[in-house]
Amino acid sequence: MTKYEQAASLLSAAGQTQVLRFFDQLSDKEQAALLDQVLDLDLSCLSALKNADPESRRGVISPLTAMQLPEIKARKSEFFEKGVSAIRNGEVAAVLLAGGMGTRLGSDAPKGMYDIGVTRPVFIFERLIENLLDVVRETGTMIPLVIMTSEKNDAATRAFLTEHAFFGYDPARVTFFVQDMAPCTDFDGRILLETPSRVATSPNGNGGWFSSMLRQGIVRALAAEGVKWLNVFAVDNVLQRIADPVFIGAVLDSGCASGSKVVRKACRDEKTGVMCLEDGRPSVIEYTEMSDELLDAKDENGDPAYNFGVILNYLFNMEELIRVADEDLSLHIARKKIPCIDDAGNKVDPKEPNGLKFELFILDLVKKLPGCLPFEVERAREFAPIKNRTGVDSVESARELCRLNGIEL
Ligand code: UTP
Numbered sequence: 110m111t112k113y114e115q116a117a118s119l120l121s122a123a124g125q126t127q128v129l130r131f132f133d134q135l136s137d138k139e140q141a142a143l144l145d146q147v148l149d150l151d152l153s154c155l156s157a158l159k160n161a162d163p164e165s166r167r168g169v170i171s172p173l174t175a176m177q178l179p180e181i182k183a184r185k186s187e188f189f190e191k192g193v194s195a196i197r198n199g200e201v202a203a204v205l206l207a208g209g210m211g212t213r214l215g216s217d218a219p220k221g222m223y224d225i226g227v228t229r230p231v232f233i234f235e236r237l238i239e240n241l242l243d244v245v246r247e248t249g250t251m252i253p254l255v256i257m258t259s260e261k262n263d264a265a266t267r268a269f270l271t272e273h274a275f276f277g278y279d280p281a282r283v284t285f286f287v288q289d290m291a292p293c294t295d296f297d298g299r300i301l302l303e304t305p306s307r308v309a310t311s312p313n314g315n316g317g318w319f320s321s322m323l324r325q326g327i328v329r330a331l332a333a334e335g336v337k338w339l340n341v342f343a344v345d346n347v348l349q350r351i352a353d354p355v356f357i358g359a360v361l362d363s364g365c366a367s368g369s370k371v372v373r374k375a376c377r378d379e380k381t382g383v384m385c386l387e388d389g390r391p392s393v394i395e396y397t398e399m400s401d402e403l404l405d406a407k408d409e410n411g412d413p414a415y416n417f418g419v420i421l422n423y424l425f426n427m428e429e430l431i432r433v434a435d436e437d438l439s440l441h442i443a444r445k446k447i448p449c450i451d452d453a454g455n456k457v458d459p460k461e462p463n464g465l466k467f468e469l470f471i472l473d474l475v476k477k478l479p480g481c482l483p484f485e486v487e488r489a490r491e492f493a494p495i496k497n498r499t500g501v502d503s504v505e506s507a508r509e510l511c512r513l514n515g516i517e518l
Contacts, residue, residue, distance in 0.1 A: 112141075112144040112145075112148065113132075113140075113144060115144075115148060116129070116143075116144045116147040116148055117129060119147065119148070119152070120147065123152050123155055125152075125155070125299065125300050127299060127300070127452075128143075128147060128300050128302065128308060129143070129147075130302075130452075131302070131305035131306070131454060134305060135305060135306050139305070139306035140306070142306055142307070143306045143307065143308075146307065146308055147308065150292055150308065150310075151289065151291060151292075151313075152292070154291050154292065154440055154467035155292075155294070155298060155300075157440040157442075157467070158294070158298045158440075158442060158465070158467075159298070167387065167394070167398065168387045168388030168392075169387070169388055169389075170385050170386070170387055170392075170394060170403060171385065171386045171389075172385060172386070172406070172408060172414040172415060173384050173385050173386045173391055173417075173483060174408070174417070174483070175371050175384065175417040175483035175484065175485045176359060176363075176482060176483065176484050176485060177485045178485050178487065181355065181359065181484070181485065184359070185355055187358070187362075188354070188355045188356075188357075188358030188359045188362060189354050189355050189358055190358065191354075191357070191358030191361050191362060192353070192354030192355055192356065192357035192358035192359075192361070193247070193248050193354045193358075195337075195338065195354075195357055195358070195361060196244065196248045196250050196252060196352060196354060196357065197248055197249070197250050198335065199250070199334060199335045199336065200335060200336060200337040200338055201252060201336065201337075201338045201339075201340060201352055201357060202252065202253040202254070202255055202331050202336045202338075202339055202340070203241060203252055203253070203254050203255070203339075203340045203341075203342065203351050203352050204255045204256075204257065204318065204322075204339050204340065204341040204342070205221075205237065205254065205255070205256045205257065205342060205344060206257050206315050206318055206341060206342065206343055206344060206421070206471070207219060207220070207221050207256055207257060207258055207262070207266060207344040208257050208258050208259035208262070208287075208288040208312045208315070208318075209259075209312065209315065209344065210259075210261065210311070210312065211223075211345075213496050213497050214495065214496065214497065214498060214504075215498055218262075218265060219258070219262040219265050219266045219269070219344075220233060220344050220345055220495070221233045221234035221237070221266065221269075221344050222234065222265070222266075222269050223495070223504070225347065225495070225504055225507060225508060225511075225518060226518050227508060227518045228517070228518065229518075231518045232269075232273070232276075233344060233345065233347055233495065234269070234270060234273075234276065234344075235273070235276045236347040236511075236516075237342075237344070237347065237349075237351065238254075238275065238276040238277065238278050239276065239277075240348075240349065240350060240351050241254065241278070241351040241352060242277060242278065243350075244350075244351065244352045244353070244354065245278075247354070248354065251278075251279045251282045252282070252352050253282050253283075253284065253331065253334065253336065254278060254282055254283045254284075255283075255284045255285075255286065255322070255327060255331075255339075256270075256283065256284070256285050256286075257285075257286055257287075257288050257318050257321070257322070258285060258286070258287055258288070259287060259288050259290065259312035260287055260290055260310070260312075261312065263285065263287050266285070267285060270283075284327060284330075286321060286322055286325045286327055287321070287325075288312050288313060288317050288318060288321045289312075289313045289317050289320070289321050290310035290311065290312060290313060291310060291311060291312075291313040291314075291466070291467040291468070292308050292309065292310055292467075293309040293310060293311055293445075293447045293449075293464050293465065293466050293467075294464055294465045295463065295464045295465070296444075296463075296464060296465065298465070301447055301449040301450075301464055302449060302450050303448065303449055303450070304450060305450065305454055309447055309448070309449050309464075311445075311447075311466045311468075312468075313467065313468060313469055314441065314467075314468025314469040314470055315343070315421070315468075315469075315470060315471045316438050316468070316469030316470045316471045316472075316473055316474060317469045318341065318471065319425075319430050319434065319474070320434060323431070323434055328427065328430075328431065331427065332427065336427060337426065337427055337428070338357065338360075338361075338424055338425065338426060338427065339424070339425050339427055339430070340352050340353075340356075340357070340422070340423070340424050341421075341422070341423050341424075341425060341471065342421060342422045342423075343420075343421035343422070343494070345494045345495045345496060346420060346421070346422070346491075346492060346493060346494045346495075347493050347495060347507050347511065348490065348491050348492060348493040348507075348510055348511065348514060348516075349370075349420070349422050349491055349492070350422075350486075350491055351422075353370075356368060356370060356424065356484050356486075357424060359482060359484055360424045360482050360484070363480070363482040364480065365391075365479070365480030365481055365482045366425070366426040366429040366478040366479045366480050366481070367391075367423060367424060367425045367426065367429070367474075367475060367478045367480065367481045367482070368423065368424040368481060368482040368483075368484050369384060369393070369419050369422070369423050369424075369475065369481055369482070369483050369484065370419075370420050370422040370423070370484055370485075370486050370491070371383075371384055371417035371418060371419055371420065371483045371484065371485055371486070372417070372418055372420055372485070372486060372487075372488040372491070372492050373416055373417065373418075373485070373488065374413065374416050374417070374418045375488070377404055377405075377413070378396075378404070379396070379418060380396045381396055381418030381419065381420075382394060382395045382396060382418065382419045382472050383396075383399070383415045383416070383417055383418050383419070384415075384417045384419060384481070384483040385415055387476055390476050391475060391476065391480060391481035391483070392475055392476035393419050393472035393473075393475050393476075394415070395470075395472065399415070403415055417483050417485065419472060420486075420491070420492050420494070421471065423471065423474075423475070425474070425478065426478070429478045429479065430474075430478070433474075433477040433478065436477055438469045438470070438473045438474065438477075439469075439470075439473050440467050440468070440469065441467070441468045441469070441470055442465050442466075442467055442468075443465065443466050443468065444462040444464070444465060445462050445464065445465070445466045446459045446460070446461065446462055446463060447459065447463055447464040447466070449463070449464070489510065489513060489514075490514060492510075493506065493507040493510035493511065494507070495507045
């Protein structure tokens with residue numbers, strides 16, 4: 110079978126023959142590129158779309174409390190010693206999830222390149238690397254740093270970090286990988302074209318990191334170096350502690366296969382996933398799934414029963430991740446604005462959502478693993494996410510939080 114025949118038969122089986130509708134008008138090079146892209150596409154999201162039944166996904170939800178600040182304070186040195194020793198033994202790597210589109214921030218560049226400085230340039234990547242360097246200095250160990258990018262921002266991210274000499278990190282300890290992409294569709298599940306020779310795709314969410322890392326041989330390389338634990342974190346929290354020895358020590362001590370840094374929710378309706386038990390196992394429930402009943406539930410002290418929000422800073426045992434790597438994560442389907450071309454080949458730059466994007470979420474990994482320690486951190490010291498330009502979780506609020514923590518910008 111020729112590549113064209115393979116692609117055509119794949120698309121026909123999936124009811125997606127419209128993808129090749131401009132094929133005859135393309136140059137040889139464009140034809141080859143489109144066929145390669147089609148043969149590489151993960152079409153599993155399309156069947157998920159057909160079978161989507163979000164209501165039936167959740168098990169029975171009940172409260173799960175966190176290890177809280179007073180206990181952590183009382184056992185700090187014990188946890189610290191354990192964490193430092195794991196880091197010094199080379200058992201911990203840090204994984205930065207930087208493949209997102211950062212659409213809410215409204216910059217075309219990778220989010221980590223955003224300058225949050227006031228009197229001098231201070232880039233988000235710089236802040237994160239400075240935070241990690243604190244632990245490098247404390248432990249005398251250059252922790253392996255793995256950076257996930259996407260097709261859309263890989264080249265810009267690498268060029269930027271190289272140009273800035275990795276803000277003092279040892280480039281030999283930094284590994285990049287590109288996350289997988291998922292096709293975008295219209296509301297009827299028909300794959301959209303970005304150009305006549307290119308399928309519209311988007312990064313497959315922050316939950317695809319481990320499968321991409323595994324397929325690209327990075328997990329094998331880390332395991333060969335003796336890495337056992339991965340501290341996975343988001344690009345946008347400029348105050349977070351990365352490879353925090355106290356957190357690592359507490360998770361190791363707990364015997365759990367994972368840990369999640371959590372903060373007390375700022376208010377009842379804060380848009381954050383919260384830790385809970387699902388059918389008796391630690392899990393994370395998204396804010397969109399929180400019913401009034403769950404939001405109003407109280408514990409025995411009269412405090413909100415679901416009060417510990419995740420901040421996308423997790424520690425995962427790598428062997429356990431490998432063990433569950435074949436199990437599917439739930440696919441999340443979102444209505445988004447997707448630049449594309451119409452049936453006549455004209456460019457469409459939508460002002461309203463015009464199609465669907467498919468994403469995997471890291472929070473769905475938690476319930477796959479045996480045990481998760483929710484580990485409370487102080488919001489004002491460790492949580493300054495930058496999602497928007499102004500207002501809640503913005504450049505403005507993060508600047509203020511940095512100032513309160515004595516970080517000069
Ligand atoms: P968000 O869910 O805030 O998404 O990402 P985003 O793409 O950065 O921003 P918006 O929603 O478009 O405004 C949380 C973390 O997950 C990473 C992001 O880079 C960020 O660190 N992420 C998200 C990925 O690495 N890949 C993805 O496909 C999505």
